[in-house]
Amino acid sequence: MRANVLVLTSVVISFPLARFPNEHRNPFLLLPALMGVYGTFETVRCLRPRWDWYHAGIILLLWMDMMAVCLVLFLLLSPYLL
Numbered sequence: 207m208r209a210n211v212l213v214l215t216s217v218v219i220s221f222p223l224a225r226f227p228n229e230h231r232n233p234f235l236l237l238p239a240l241m242g243v244y245g246t247f248e249t250v251r252c253l254r255p256r257w258d259w260y261h262a263g264i265i266l267l268l269w270m271d272m273m274a275v276c277l278v279l280f281l282l283l284s285p286y287l288l
Contacts, residue, residue, distance in 0.1 A: 209248035213271045216242040216278055224281040235282040242278050246271040 216238035223235050249271055252264050 209245040209252075210267060210271070212245035212248065213242045213274045216245065217274045220278045220281050224285075226281065229281070229285045231285045235278065239275065239278045239282055242271070242275040246275060 219241075220235055220238040223232050223238065224230065225232075246268065249264065249267050254261050254264075
């Protein structure tokens, strides 16, 4: 549970830091990105070796974590691409 809260908090923090939708360069967005990656690794630690329904739920949470981290990385990198 704490890993998912960590990842979702990183997404919530990244929007005001990026000043979305105006998108300004802000190197402090690296902190929510690292926080999201750490939360994803914490979710990976919950995987079990044998497949069961719990394992399937963790896989769904990992997909959510990866999409959230991609969103934060997009907010971090998109101003530098323009």
